[in-house]
Amino acid sequence: MKKISRDRLKLEEYQYGLAHHDKIILAKAITLVESKLSSDEQLAEVLIESILAHTGKSIRIGITGSPGVGKSTFIETFGKFLTQQNKRVAVLAIDPSSTVSQGSILGDKTRMEELAKDPLAFIRPTASRNALGGVAHKTREAILLCEAAGFDIILVETVGVGQSETMVRGMVDFFLLLMLAGSGDELQGIKKGIMEMADGVVITKADGDNKKRATEAQAHFLHALHLFQLPDSGWSPQVLTASALQKESIDEVWKMITSFQVHALQNGWLNEQRKKQDAAWFYETIQNQALSFLLSNPAIQEKKLQLESAIAEKKITPPYASRQLMEEILSRFKG
């Protein structure tokens, strides 16, 4: 039986629950953070600020791959492998959906039944009703909450369709791309840009008849990756084959990620990278909020409506109208 409770807890209850690694409270805290109610937003902000000192200690791993590549099976097996080593694993799944139909690509946590039942694991699909920017924004906060709740490893899952990958890249330490051994044109299916963001590639379903093709694909991708310049981290991206079904080489994947972590901690990149990510997060937020704050001024809003009419009557172009609006704004500034 699913208990639905929309009641909000008190700040101290969230804080206590997170400090005591309570998954139910964590889930409620993420719901709070995703809420669009203004009272919830205020509480969420206070909560996040109050737990900030308890964040940052996990390794944040982005996982992407086209539909059909076996992401769920891989994450389930990989997650179980980690919990067996007594690691606490949180999975945050981002579903950008398609813009027109709002159809959900990712399913829910029933995709990873075993992992979902694991006391050391936490799985959270992100609501898809928001704009992509909105979802990503809340995912960053969900990462912080998971860290405050004591999770050692955060897996941020996304579908390999473009925009969401760039956002996820901007909030994780290690970016893992799952690929399938294909019919020779493996590079066509996935965006070159996503390939370039990867710190590691895993050729999935490397079992049975597929094994040989997977090994061939491994060489192929390794070659392709070497065409790109080395990432800023100085880490040379690796390509592995693995079978989530047969539980083969899953340990290799984790070894790759921990090697990366050691490398990136030693050369100081990880620390720098997280600072850069926070700075980018700030910039992105003010970029998104600036216009609505300006338009909350009635005179600016009025001017905007006038300009919109002029555009509709084809008297002026949108860029010209924009400059007019900006001049109006500047004229209304003190100091």
Added chain:
Amino acid sequence: MKKISRDRLKLEEYQYGLAHHDKIILAKAITLVESKLSSDEQLAEVLIESILAHTGKSIRIGITGSPGVGKSTFIETFGKFLTQQNKRVAVLAIDPSSTVSQGSILGDKTRMEELAKDPLAFIRPTASRNALGGVAHKTREAILLCEAAGFDIILVETVGVGQSETMVRGMVDFFLLLMLAGSGDELQGIKKGIMEMADGVVITKADGDNKKRATEAQAHFLHALHLFQLPDSGWSPQVLTASALQKESIDEVWKMITSFQVHALQNGWLNEQRKKQDAAWFYETIQNQALSFLLSNPAIQEKKLQLESAIAEKKITPPYASRQLMEEILSRFKG
């Protein structure tokens, strides 16, 4: 021999050249519009405003498809087909490039040698050095310039990799997706979201041994398209097969587009759509410019720097810092 001239013309020279359908002047006008020099920007703005009454009479067609689908060959054959009917055809190619390597995916106009030599055709690859938003912004102005220069049909070409398609969709009347008959998983290669934006799909290279597979793919895509809801235009997307090499069914593609045009003019959608696109262009522009205008105020800039330090020291989160900055902004507004 390629003559390189960076000299700017006078406003009247651009206007005269465009009015007289001069392709060399048109090319220079687009270069002016793409320039980042502030003096050029001012001249470009005056130029665009002055030609506004002579724009809007073309049909604007977006064409996309994955690399390898034969976009260049298709556009060359389609373009020649149109010029043979005495239509004037402009091709604007957008190359978003990949974010890391800045590598160019599209080539230059040598891809369409025949069309490039055609006196009734004009081909313009868009510079790829800018951010994607920047490129798209200038493409809209390039469309207006081409229309002022008497072009009847504007083809806006883009690579099938995601973000640029949404932008191009926002500036054209008809969106054409080129696909290749594949090995059964045709829908995996292209984003579902791009599929949903299409008013028409053409299965390319439908010749020789490929013909049967193309016809099968046609049925497949038609089925897939019918899973989506009908677009706002009320137009039911069509799926055709064509061979650019054998020049087969190219007339069918044009017939589809003109049918669409009649449909969308009659039900008023085309007019409404263009108004909506202009409104969206305006919003996008002010959204992009608002923050930099705010930050041109020294006090706001100073506050931003303070907040950035606090973020770097992990004293506050980026969303909290953003709200602080917005409050500072509001406090500095007159009336």
